Amino acid sequence: MSKQLLKSGIIVSAMTFLSRILGLVRDIVMTYVLGAEWATDVFLVAQKIPNFLRRLFAEGAFSQAFVPVLAEYQTNKTVQDVKRLIAETAGTLGAILLVVAILGVIGSPVLVTLFGPGFIGKEQEFELASLMLKITFPYILFISLTAFCGSVLNSVGRFGIPAFTPVLLNVSIISAAIIVTPAIEEKTALALAWGVFVAGVVQLLLQLPFLWKEGLLARPRWGWDSPGVQKILTLMGPALFGVSVGQINLLLDTILASFLERGSITWLYVSDRMLEFPLGIFAIAISTVILPSLSRQHASDDKAEFNRTFNWGLRLVFLIGIPATIGLFMMAEPIILTVFQNGKFGLNDAYLASLSLKAYIVGLLGFMLIKVLATGFYSRQDTKTPVKIAIIAMVTNMVFNLILFFPLKHVGLALATAISAIVNASLLFINLKRIGVFIADGRWNSWFAKLALANLVLVGFIFLVMAPTQDWQNWDVWQRVWNMVILVFGSIGVYALTLFAARVRMSDLRQT
Template sequence: MKKAVIILMILTFLSKIVGFLRDVTLAYFYGTSGISDAYLIALTIPVVIFGIVAKGISTGYIPMYSRIEQQEGPSSALRYTNNLINVLLVFSSIIILLGLIFTEPVVKVFASGFEGETLATAVYFTRITLLGIYFTIFIRILSAYLNYQKLFAVPNLLGIPMSLIVIASIITASETGNPSLLAYGLVAALAVQWLILLFFSYRKSFRYQKVFDLKDENLRRMLILAIPVILGSAVQQINKLVDRTLASQVAVGGISALNYAHTLTNFVHGIFVTSITTVMFPSISRMASKGNSDRMKYTLHQSIVGVALLTLPATVGALVFAEPIVRLLFDRGAFDSSAVVMTSGAFFFYSIGMVGTGLRVVLSQAFYSLQDTRTPMVNAAIAVVLNIILNFLLAPVMGISGLALATSISAIFCTVLLFYNLKKKIGSLQFKKMAAAFLKILAASAVMAAAAYYVYDYFLAVMLFPPALLLTMFIGAVIYFTLLNFLKIEAFDHGVAGIKRKLAGKFK
């Protein structure tokens, strides 16, 4: 598992770098303008309308596929997969039709502050991006299929061709003065992702079948698992809706500033958290279906500490260097000084909840593997209620930054609640040992941040800003991992030992 996680982190890092280039390109050509706000809303609406269903289905898919394959055989599992895809295609056609008819009211729900040209642009973009839902169905299901088949690389590299196509569409749209190419570029990128997944799925024995059976017992069981996830995702999307609606009212470009800040925290989440959970989820699902609870709890413990090892230092580093990081990545072209201030503030306060957000994903997937989707749903509902209350309390005082802080506080609170619920369900996860590891990681992160702060000031006096920040980050990472080497954290020590064994084997 450790080898797969490390490889996945490297591949995800490459994908995220290209994804960053996409966001930097959008920031350069459109900044925090009305067009960028309209484009981002047009991206968000299909995700909310259908993405919540897709997430629930793909989450329930792996535990059910594992059970069907073990009890009924691979052919039944393949039939179940195709039936699920075909049912979703029919269902999504209804959603798309309704979305095309009621586009403007839907956009107004998502961004009540939009008026005039920005509103018209968002409506036009959304009518195009809604068509991408068809490709999203295949992308979600086939990605889960390949992850179960242990072909993790392909789904996690899909972001590269997608980002390159979107980058090309952004540049072309700006150069030709035709913003509609932004929306068409997104749909084209989704189509390419679908083709790539289809090719590799066929190499892993997937075959498309014309099966449509609403009475299938396996489909019914999967829906029972998926419905709580769908409801949980729905309330989370309501939360994002409130965030974006308030952002559209707080400031022009507020939606874009939140998006860029979220992109930065999502970079850490995507590389570290997603890499761990992508490998962990199929593994613990198999362990749960076989009744191997001790092995499952050990894997969970290692995954939780692993997420903390990587997200805690990233959190501390982001808190210290929020503004320089935003300046380095986005401060050019149409992205002006006011955009830097807005985005930096949001990034700072999003960073506070980075660890909580990561651990919540790990803990939620632990419940999913046990075929308990209700507990994460209730947790998500509590998080949304808390977040919305905090939004209305903090946004009038802190603006965009208040929306980000509300998200972080609710994530931390609900992660603690999930820990409590998981302990009640499966017993001890060696919490004392876990807490000791967390304290050691926090101490190493604090020393790293303090040293980096003073090193950065020195470098700024003798070199230009970009190399000063990059060199400071490198030195901070060296300090952090050197400290970990002396702190005796089991998850870290096992990872280092595994790398040493691999290197020793290659150089024999």
Template sequence: MSLVRNVGTIGGLTLVSRIFGFARDMLLARVLGAGGVADAWQLAFQLPNIFRRLFAEGAFASAFVPLFNRRMGTDGELTEARRFADEVMAVLIPILIVFSALALIAMPWIAGLFANEGMEGDPELFDLAVRMARLAFPYLAFMSLATVFAAVLNSLSRFAAAAAAPILLNVCMVAVLVWGFVQPDSTDLRQNVGMLLGVAVTVSGLLQLIWLGWFAARHGFRIRLARPRMTGGVKELFILIGPAVLGAGVYQISRFIDLFFLATLPDGSYTFLAMADRLNQMPMGIIAIALGTAILPSLSRFVAQDKPDEAARLQGNAVELALLLTLPAAVALYICGSAFTRAFYAGGAFTLDNALATGAVVSALVVGLPAYVLVKVLIPSFFARKDTRTPVYTAGASLLVNVVLNFLLVPRLGVQGLALAGSLAAWCNAGALYAILAAKGHYRITALSLGRIGRTLLATAVMGAALWFAMPLGDPYYAAGALERVGAVAALVAAGGVVYLLAAIVLGVVDKQTIAQLKRRPA
């Protein structure tokens, strides 16, 4: 399976999920607005979601996949790999039960750490946030178990089921929001919608667990429940997971830091950041998840087979593809962020001023978009070599930069400064990871790759200039009727896409040799 095909499979299904997620946030804006119940819901949803991305997706997958691949026989024998998966699941279940129970009990204290001024000054609103968080938190346990099945399927190069699973989350939430959208607006309605959203999140976690478990069973991995035992393989996994929390989860840790600073900002800041992040997550999630997921199993096999040249080639292709896709996306969102937020979010309880404030946050977030994706693409090179310490050091340095920048920028720029601080810190992390890989001789950007990246930058600059002149032309339409909004955004996207494509062709950003390399099947 080639890198392009793997990325296309994962990216395509992730795109479907992101579209549903985008529809979800458009409905959220109109039903809950900004501030008040909307901020309380964003806090309640962030708590299980950050833990999920940090531990279940980031740390667990990065540690589990190389160990699982090492137990896969070259002749297709999977007995040892099945035994390892069974042992991991047996230990993981009681840990999740205990952790979830403690979190539910301590939820008022946990939510109190991150509550902003609006929630602290309104006991009823804070109590609502706690109840919504408790309803949504079991999602973490279900998704942590589902991650075992997803990691098994990805190791077998069966990427589609895991990439499609998040669609279930958005479908469950959209169903609740559609019901809320057709009801007469009131404070009670917003509170009821928030509570139902908490239930929908947990139900979606159970559905994703069943979905991935069924697909794993189809491919011969029917997990058998057994007595928990700390075997050698399980101990090795947990040793790797600790550092992996920092190495692969720097973005999520920075989100925890953001929550602390958000608590000092005015009402509505939670919502502005969450809505802006949805636009940022569209390209970041699709590209980063697709590339990071696709290259880790192959990198692990190349390293285990002592094929450093093949590993370096795969890493180089992933970096080039990441920049080819993320640089134009970042520049387009930076220039047109307010146009998109006006077109997609303004309406109902979400005012035009709310949309403009969200657009300013989008522009700050996407400064770091290419860096976030590069981090996701470079970290697998370390985990494939069972090196979990180095990403810890770079993550620690990046987090320190993030905190310092937050203190400098948040008092001056508010929530926009919070977004910009995270973006700059991500560039520090990506630069450090590359420098260390190059110093160890694992991967260096070749002159050929550097030339392609330079031409990508030029094509992106041409597109950015075109969008800079084109965007003001649609100002009367971005917050008008539905058809006007769709037409204005479609024209803007089409203009940017056509200009970038033409510039890329003229500049030779991607040639036939590159396409052939990307389509090569790994050994």
């Protein structure tokens, strides 16, 4: 089982890595064409609102509620019952989201007022944000149905296509940015908005042939009164808040940043994009592949296998999360300079973005652990405990926002979010231990000892090899890229060799 999980995790990580690389290309094109200017801030707000709702309804609450119920049906009911659940869920979800999309388009000025209050009184920004939101908001309908299809495919062990799908969003936005002449910022920003819309349609269409191949493509039908749909909706209620608290915190950052100097939203966005790289490639990949397994193990009451799978997932998070935190923190400004500093995105923009990146990185391990720890609750169809913890984390974020916003500005917003993530992950872990869902096996002490050695060597390597920041600022783009390649791959090599010397083998990653 663990070998199959590792294989599935590698597939999801590889597809996510491709998506993240293209995402970086997309952001490089965007910042090169627009810079850290008002048009970029407006587009990011117009994109973030439907993207936030997507993570809240689709990849967040819906997936965490739907997959365990689907796994229960697959374990205990007939194939016809499974297909009926898929059809009724698709029809009900689609109808609700269609209404939400229509209301979002009609009420775009109200949404801009709520989520970008700093644009009030700035007529140019406010009008452009309202127009772009009318274009981007229907994305929630298409991408939520895409996430639904992806959850069905994941439940039968087909992880590749759902993991590849986000690539199409990046390709669409990049194409829109390149095709439209970037001479006028507003037109370029509108082109990016249309790129988001087109991507939603294409991503949904990609899933359908693969669902048909698995015999799981069912005609959607309204199923509000269906026991399965009602169970999903019941689980979704608390999960709407619990699983997406990190996204809510980031959205609060955007709201507050709209009151700061122009460029603040872009600096936070650039920082968040670099944070999402290890988070998406590893933590989300691990949680994606273990959720169906944990749900089936819970449905069949296999507690021993459940705990082995959970221990395996957490060990992988620490294996990747600790060096990712160290590397991103120590190399923050060189990374931002290499990836984004070009065109209209200047040296000062890179410096300010690197400060908020360091602040976010303080909570990286917390962000990663949340993704895996939450599956321990959702796979058991427990959505109440995470939401209680999420409320505490949300309040923590708000308190630290108020404390840090004025003295540290956009950096304070990022740091408050990081602190909130640490609180969230800590409380999730404590509760899992308390109720006996997670029982540490006998390998943790030696595992942490080996990781400590490898990460100490990693710190020494980066400290000795990385050039001073002044050199990175003076280098041209190719010198930066070359030195970053040496630094990144050298760090990976040193870390891997140290682990190998400490007797960590591939077999250790396959055993649960």
